[in-house]
Amino acid sequence: xxxxxxxxxxxxxxxxxxxxxxxxxxxxxxxxxxxxxxxxxxxxxxxxxxxxxxxxxxxxxxxxxxxxxxxxxxxxxxxxxxxxxxxxxxxxxxxxxxxxxxxxxxxxxxxxxxxxxxxxxxxxxxxxxxxxxxxxxxxxxxxxxxxxxxxxxxxxxxxxxxxxxxxxxxxxxxxxxxxxxxxxxxxxxxxxxxxxxx
Amino acid sequence: xxxxxxxxxxxxxxxxxxxxxxxxxxxxxxxxxxxxxxxxxxxxxxxxxxxxxxxxxxxxxxxxxxxxxxxxxxxxxxxxxxxxxxxxxxxxxxxxxxxxxxxxxxxxxxxxxxxxxxxxxxxxxxxxxxxxxxxxxxxxxxxxxxxxxxxxxxxxxxxxxxxxxxxxxxxxxxxxxxxxxxxxxxxxxxxxxxxxxxxxxxxxxxxxxxxxxxxxxxxxxxxxxxxxxxxxxxxxxxxxxxxxxxxxxxxxxxxxxxxxxxxxxxxxxxxxxxxxxxxxxxxxxxxxxxxxxxxxxxxxxxxxxxxxxxxxxxxxxxxxxxxxxxxxxxxxxxxxxxxxxxxxxxxxxxxxxxxxxxxxxxxxxxxxxxxxxxxxxxxxxxxxxxxxxxxxxxxxxxxxxxxxxxxxxxxxxxxxxxxxxxxxxxxxxxxxxxxxxxxxxxxxxxxxxxxxxxxxxxxxxxxxxxxxxxxxxxxxxxxxxxxxxxxxxxxxxxxxxxxxxxxxxxxxxxxxxxxxxxxxxxxxxxxxxxxxxxxxx
Ligand SMILES: Cc1ncc(C[n+]2csc(CCOP(=O)(O)OP(=O)(O)O)c2C)c(N)n1
Ligand code: SF4
Numbered sequence: 001x002x003x004x005x006x007x008x009x010x011x012x013x014x015x016x017x018x019x020x021x022x023x024x025x026x027x028x029x030x031x032x033x034x035x036x037x038x039x040x041x042x043x044x045x046x047x048x049x050x051x052x053x054x055x056x057x058x059x060x061x062x063x064x065x066x067x068x069x070x071x072x073x074x075x076x077x078x079x080x081x082x083x084x085x086x087x088x089x090x091x092x093x094x095x096x097x098x099x100x101x102x103x104x105x106x107x108x109x110x111x112x113x114x115x116x117x118x119x120x121x122x123x124x125x126x127x128x129x130x131x132x133x134x135x136x137x138x139x140x141x142x143x144x145x146x147x148x149x150x151x152x153x154x155x156x157x158x159x160x161x162x163x164x165x166x167x168x169x170x171x172x173x174x175x176x177x178x179x180x181x182x183x184x185x186x187x188x189x190x191x192x193x194x195x196x197x198x
Numbered sequence: 199x200x201x202x203x204x205x206x207x208x209x210x211x212x213x214x215x216x217x218x219x220x221x222x223x224x225x226x227x228x229x230x231x232x233x234x235x236x237x238x239x240x241x242x243x244x245x246x247x248x249x250x251x252x253x254x255x256x257x258x259x260x261x262x263x264x265x266x267x268x269x270x271x272x273x274x275x276x277x278x279x280x281x282x283x284x285x286x287x288x289x290x291x292x293x294x295x296x297x298x299x300x301x302x303x304x305x306x307x308x309x310x311x312x313x314x315x316x317x318x319x320x321x322x323x324x325x326x327x328x329x330x331x332x333x334x335x336x337x338x339x340x341x342x343x344x345x346x347x348x349x350x351x352x353x354x355x356x357x358x359x360x361x362x363x364x365x366x367x368x369x370x371x372x373x374x375x376x377x378x379x380x381x382x383x384x385x386x387x388x389x390x391x392x393x394x395x396x397x398x399x400x401x402x403x404x405x406x407x408x409x410x411x412x413x414x415x416x417x418x419x420x421x422x423x424x425x426x427x428x429x430x431x432x433x434x435x436x437x438x439x440x441x442x443x444x445x446x447x448x449x450x451x452x453x454x455x456x457x458x459x460x461x462x463x464x465x466x467x468x469x470x471x472x473x474x475x476x477x478x479x480x481x482x483x484x485x486x487x488x489x490x491x492x493x494x495x496x497x498x499x500x501x502x503x504x505x506x507x508x509x510x511x512x513x514x515x516x517x518x519x520x521x522x523x524x525x526x527x528x529x530x531x532x533x534x535x536x537x538x539x540x541x542x543x544x545x546x547x548x549x550x551x552x553x554x555x556x557x558x559x560x561x562x563x564x565x566x567x568x569x570x571x572x573x574x575x576x577x578x579x580x581x582x583x584x585x586x587x588x589x590x591x592x593x594x595x596x597x598x599x600x601x602x603x604x605x606x607x608x609x610x611x612x613x614x615x616x617x618x619x620x621x622x623x624x625x626x627x628x629x630x631x632x633x634x635x636x637x638x639x640x641x642x643x644x645x646x647x648x649x650x651x652x653x654x655x656x657x658x659x660x661x662x663x664x665x666x667x668x669x670x671x672x673x674x675x676x677x678x679x680x681x682x683x684x685x686x687x688x689x690x691x692x693x694x695x696x697x698x699x700x701x702x703x704x705x706x707x708x709x710x711x712x713x714x715x716x717x718x719x720x721x722x723x724x725x726x727x728x729x730x731x732x733x734x735x
Contacts, residue, residue: 012546029203029372038369039205040312041228041658046581048548053369062447064369067522069534083543089536104549109542117540 002058003033003155006066008085009052010076012102013045017077019168020147021054027156027164028056038064047104049081056156075150077129077143078102079114094123096150096191098142100130125149125191132186141183148187152195158188201372206362207232209337209373210304213344215242218379220271220299221249223259225628226657227278228313229367230306234276235660246381252654254663255599255628256281260288263301267357268393270385271299272348279307279320280598284629286323292357293327294395294403298387300348301357308364309488310519315579315596317517319489324359324465328407330414331359331465332423333440337371339463343423345376350417354410363487365519366441411466419470423463426471431456435479437472438462439492442485445525462486467495476504483528484508487520549584555651555715556582558687559620560592562695562713563647566703567618574614578602578630580622581655581717593620600629606644607637616703619646623664624654631671634708638676643706645699648672651717659720672710681709688715 007024011017021037028035036055053066068087073094076082082097089095095118101111118124129145144165151158162181169177204212211233214222224234237243237250249266253259256277263273277285282305289303305320324331332347334340340362347358391399418424436455438446439462446459460475462468476482476496484493484506493508507513513528514520527533550557560582567574577583577593578601585592595605602619610617621630626648637644648668654660664671672682683702685695695713702709 013548025203025370029201034372035203036369036371038365041232041368046548046551046584047546049546059451061371062444062451063522064365064371064441064444065521067448067526067534069523069536071536080543080546083540086537086539087535091536093536105544105546107544109544113542117542 003056004058005056005073005155006071007054007056008066008071008074008088009054010074010081010085011050011078012081012104013047013050015077015102016143017050017052020075020077020143021052023147023161023164023168024054024056024154024156026168027160030163031156031160033058034061036061036064049084051085073150073153075146077146079111079118079126080108082118083114092123094125094153095121096125096146096153097127098129098146099126100128100142125152125195127187127190127194129187132190133183136179136182136186138179138183141180144180144183145187145190148184149191151184151188152191201374203370204337204341204373205232205368205370206334206337206340206366207306207368208236209341210344210360210362211236211240212373212375213341214274214302215240215246215248216376216378217345217348218272218381219248219274220381221251221263221266222274222276223251223253223262224276225253225256225259225281226654226660227281227306228657229308229362229364230276230278230281230304231657231660232367233304235658252660252663256285257288260285260292260303263303264288264292264295264297267297267299267301268387269299271382272301273299274302274304276304277306278314279305279318280314280316281305282320282323283318284599289323289357290327291395293329293407294400295393296355296403296407297351297357298355298385299382300351302344302347302351302360303357304360304362306362306364306367307488309517310364312364315598317488319491320359320361321465321488321491324361325491327359328411329357329359330354330417331361333361333463333465334366335440335443335461335463336366337369338373339423340366341373342376343463345379346421346423350421354414356407356410361440363441363519415466415469418464418466419468421464424468424471425461426474427455427459427461429455429457429459432458432479434481434483435460435475436483436485437475437492438485439487441487442520442525445520445522446485448522449526449529449531462492467492472496481505481507483513485514485520485525485528490516547587549587550581551718553718554581555687555713555717556585556649557590558689558692558695558715559647559649559713560585560590562687562692562699563618563620564590564592565696566699570616570703574609574616575618575620576602576605576609577620578622578625579656580625580649582620582622582649599625600633603630603633603637603644603646606646607633607640607642610642610644611640615643615706617644618703619644621646621648622655623648623650623652623668624662626668627662627664627671631675634672634677635675637708641707645702645705645709645711647699647711647713650712650714653717653720655717655719659717659723668712677708677710681705681707682712683710684712684714686715687713
């Protein structure tokens with residue numbers, strides 16, 4: 001069987017979407033999968049919108065970019081940013097997004113409208129990752145909560161992602177590994193209870 | 199061996215370390231910066247005594263690399279595409295001098311202008327200089343081509359241009375390393391006049407360079423980086439260069455491309471293969487990232503009789519990057535897209551960081567300029583260019599590095615007095631010093647703000663050659679001491695800063711104001727590291 005996950009990661013410069021990419025990438029490589037991940041550097045990092053294309057496959061991957069209409073999921077750490085990449089998402093694709101807005105523009109649209117638009121899409125998980133992260137006592141691991149929520153549609157074993165967190169954060173000490181693992185699990189548990197499948 | 203997951207830029211850097219590099223010289227610029235950063239951070243490179251320097255600009259980078267090559271060792275110079283404009287003089291002349299130790303010049307193009315002021319194509323420079331060009335299509339090729347590039351350079355005794363584009367530079371993938379090779383010993387060139395481009399010598403060397411061209415074509419036909427794959431359906435032949443080849447493959451996931459395909463990774467173009475595909479196929483489709491360089495070469499001026507499709511006839515867009523979907527359409531397929539972006543989604547442009555010193559400098563400048571009105575502020579390239587956008591809307595130009603000072607002088611010559619230049623510290627040492635000298639000699643009535651944030655902020659906080667010496671440089675060039683004013687851009691100093699700027703705007707000669715406060719990003723990074731070191735002590 002061919003395994004293939006094409007993922008658009010979205011957020012605002014400085015929100016750390018690349019650490020989500022690093023963990024999924026590490027897990028995929030230890031499964032012996034092919035990985036390509038394109039990142040955004042430079043101009044767009046200063047508080048602008050940022051995206052990364054992350055591709056995993058059991059076969060060699062040709063393009064660094066995901067074609068439009070072909071992404072299996074959008075993982076976004078910010079709700080408005082989740083919507084920016086809809087042209088990439090395929091019909092039956094998933095949106096996994098934080099509901100907590102990052103407001104650094106004067107004309108940020110009304111949040112209820114943003115959330116209602118996401119909720120109108122057939123497959124989505126909407127999660128207040130900041131709140132969950134704060135609840136488990138680690139406000140800074142909201143990304144890991146989002147990553148945890150995304151594991152319900154990633155074709156990677158959950159233990160492999162836990163292992164990847166250990167190897168990526170290992171250098172920073174046992175405590176950091178532990179909080180990130182809790183965040184990952186909390187995100188997954190939330191998603192299992194709240195995923196929407198219309 | 200376990201694969202390393204590397205950015206395209208990092209693959210080039212690791213390739214260079216493993217291919218016996220002795221020195222790398224660069225001025226930062228997206229998307230090339232990570233090549234040099236990787237080598238600066240590499241313990242292995244340090245242990246092997248590899249010199250890795252940020253230079254004042256791209257011209258000094260190429261010249262220093264050429265000097266290392268003169269002394270027999272392998273050298274690399276890296277830059278973004280517009281950097282090659284700055285380095286064009288040494289680059290083109292180095293093709294005539296030739297080299298001693300292997301020399302690779304890496305130029306990273308940015309089609310679609312993700313972080314650039316234009317989308318020029320470096321391959322024109324390679325052709326112009328009559329030098330071979332390597333253009334990898336993936337990270338593994340990027341790694342392997344560095345080895346090959348140094349071999350090619352040393353075999354023909356000429357520099358090699360290494361062309362990459364944003365999506366390769368900033369995309370990660372697994373690479374396998376090769377066995378490491380030793381650096382060259384220091385040696386003088388066999389002919390001590392080789393590098394003396396007096397006309398008599400230059401003419402001889404130029405003929406030599408022209409004479410090499412058939413051999414370089416021959417290399418392109420046989421090196422393996424250009425590959426001809428036959429296909430049964432000759433109604434179409436496809437020439438795909440660099441990354442465009444991946445987008446072609448993406449459209450045939452089973453690998454069953456029915457048409458003959460010529461993959462290009464090395465220039466000059468492999469004449470044999472190009473002729474073969476042109477003779478055998480009814481129509482040619484040219485897929486290339488950047489400008490239609492290959493397409494124009496094939497079509498020439500009178501080539502409309504040939505059936506060639508690409509960027510020139512509208513089969514593909516004339517500008518911007520390619521992607522798998524555009525290639526699908528060029529192959530006769532449909533454009534597939536998900537849902538359109540909902541209309542409530544507004545743009546989120548980049549902006550100055552909260553607490554950035556530039557904000558305070560501009561707030562003071564805007565207020566001091568009120569009496570003169572809008573339209574007088576020439577600026578330059580860096581984080582501070584973001585002041586063109588709301589809310590600051592403080593500047594009226596951003597053209598090329600250093601142009602703020604010289605444009606202000608030109609405008610003042612035309613009668614726009616006072617004219618103001620705003621330039622970053624790193625941009626000032628890159629290309630602002632010479633313009634300041636012009637202004638001082640003419641006693642131009644201009645005021646120059648040199649925004650000293652102690653770093654090269656835009657590209658991620660590399661050191662700035664100007665740090666700690668701007669006032670001295672200005673004095674040395676001849677700016678009068680009493681018109682060199684240093685201030686601290688902070689909200690609480692606002693009124694005082696406005697006053698200082700206003701005084702200098704009123705002075706009818708060259709004045710320099712230096713707002714000095716560290717970039718908050720580098721400051722935070724330094725504090726975090728200090729804290730970490732304290733903890734481990
Ligand atoms: C010829 C050329 N080289 C490199 C660049 C890339 N570049 C743009 S801005 C910049 C740094 C500017 O630093 P500085 O002037 O100190 O301003 P800051 O970003 O720190 O405000 C660089 C390296 C460029 N645009 N053109
Ligand atoms: S990186 Fe530094 S110089 Fe650039 S906007 Fe942020 S604080 Fe200002």
